[in-house]
């Protein structure tokens with residue numbers, strides 16, 4: 001009931017209160033010394049909302065009478081007491097809630113209309129699901145729209161996004177499968193007698209991986225149901241900034257509205273613009289679901305998706321070639337990148353360097369068939385080879401092209417099509433947010449998307465002000481010899497700091513488990529990059545060796561907390577491990593002393 005309608009029910013002495021509420025779209029009953037009242041007024045100023053306030057403490061006895069009347073009207077005895085367009089809102093918390101969830105301006109202007117949802121998330125991947133579940137836990141009405149457009153080869157999958165279906169999860173499981181092959185070879189040196197030589201069965205592995213993924217898909221759907229998040233298995237496009245059109249697999253159209261919309265649509269693999277690429281090539285989207293062993297494989301591209309896939313395929317004993325246009329692992333520390341390349345090469349992976357594909361044609365059909373790849377080297381020479389499978393890992397593009405963003409004016413980075421947002425993940429259209437792989441200028445990693453999603457929901461619907469901290473994000477490349485890092489690469493540092501200010505400590509190490517099989521001598525390596533002017537603060541951590549991901553996760557905390565080299569030196573190692581080398585790393589690169597052949 002609008003307070004103005006109560007006018008006749010209360011005494012004449014309340015007429016002044018009623019008049020204030022009815023005559024002012026935004027009315028704040030306040031006390032001049034009250035910090036919550038000041039906070040509320042500051043919120044209105046920030047949002048450019050005109051408001052009228054009276055300070056009850058400056059009004060002698062009249063102020064007390066007004067406060068009593070307000071208590072009678074609203075059952076609220078405290079200030080601030082806020083009214084928007086005649087409707088009682090509440091105090092500071094209630095006003096802040098509307099400010100956070102983005103509906104305050106519309107409510108103040110009297111244009112707010114109740115929508116179907118508080119939050120609709122487009123994209124049921126790592127970031128989208130995290131945000132949706134958090135918002136629902138905070139009591140909001142939430143929907144998730146997720147739709148997988150099949151790959152050009154027809155591969156499709158369930159709820160959970162890239163990580164679960166065609167990214168981290170199948171990749172790490174296949175990496176593990178390849179490592180097991182290696183371990184089995186090592187096992188004979190540890191006294192195991194193998195009845196017969198182990199053979200890899202692609203079909204069995206792919207089936208097991210698929211079953212695991214399906215169980216995860218099911219888990220995500222159940223979680224959404226439990227949290228009462230409405231799930232639409234439909235492709236979403238914007239009709240206006242609060243309204244979406246959803247089209248499901250049967251072309252059934254639904255329209256829904258929301259106060260806030262989160263875009264978490266991720267990205268999909270690129271294909272090079274050459275004849276036969278889409279017709280005969282596959283991407284990581286297809287590889288994990290390939291029903292047959294890929295056989296002799298060409299992987300085009302040299303970033304982490306390419307090297308990881310090439311690594312596990314070679315681990316299964318397949319003939320694998322990586323076609324590198326320029327450098328390995330652009331964006332990563334190049335010393336480490338080249339060490340990874342050298343290790344892979346020593347395990348039989350072939351590299352066609354400074355080379356780009358020109359065309360792919362079918363030589364013979366089959367599962368797998370044979371494909372002829374023509375390629376050109378940087379010196380202009382043209383070559384041709386036959387492969388059973390050609391996989392393109394030539395980057396990914398955000399799924400922002402066909403979702404109606406132009407119509408509603410959401411700003412994209414013209415260079416990469418990603419959504420430009422502020423530090424609170426808000427786009428230039430105030431009620432539209434973006435996180436995860438589709439957000440511009442942040443690492444494309446699952447935990448990053450999850451953390452950003454959770455924090456966004458907490459800022460919108462909880463009591464959190466914290467923006468996502470995108471600095472010092474650790475990561476690992478799951479090549480046969482894993483590479484973990486956090487912080488700066490040596491290349492980054494020379495761009496940002498004076499070369500004389502940088503000290504690099506490093507060492508090779510021999511994992512104990514490699515000693516009996518006598519393998520990979522001088523392949524494992526660690527380095528700490530320190531800033532002299534900051535008391536040798538460690539600003540870069542790099543490790544190449546078994547279980548690098550596990551090692552890096554722990555040390556990432558040290559870097560995040562600002563650890564110095566002396567803290568690493570004070571740390572007592574755990575023996576015998578690979579990680580302990582970071583507690584005994586005393587040789588600097590500048591000294592020129594050899595770091596080869598040190599072992600634990």
Ligand code: FAD
Pocket residue numbers: 122123124125126127128145146147148149160161162163164166167168169171234235236237264265266267284305399403435436437438443444445446447449
């Ligand atoms: P996604 O997980 O991509 O989810 C987006 C979802 O939105 C998808 O389901 C998509 O189909 C859907 N969608 C798109 N458009 C629409 C629309 N209009 N309507 C409805 N739904 C739509 N990260 C790591 O941290 N560790 C790893 O080891 C790792 N390995 C990787 C390996 C590979 C091969 C790849 C490709 C990626 C890997 N990543 C890894 C990256 C990680 O998978 C991504 O950073 C993460 O999945 C991004 O999450 P997201 O929520 O932004 O988007």
Ligand code: NA7
Pocket residue numbers: 272273300301302303304305306324325326327329330355356357393394395396444445
């Ligand atoms: P990246 O990191 O964008 O790397 C793409 C790689 O593909 C890189 O080595 C490129 O070489 C190469 N590339 C790109 N276009 C071509 C063409 N046309 N021909 C040959 N080689 C090419 O992509 P990824 O797929 O590895 O990973 C993308 C994200 O997915 C990653 O951030 C993860 O989060 C998941 P270049 O160095 O440009 O010469």
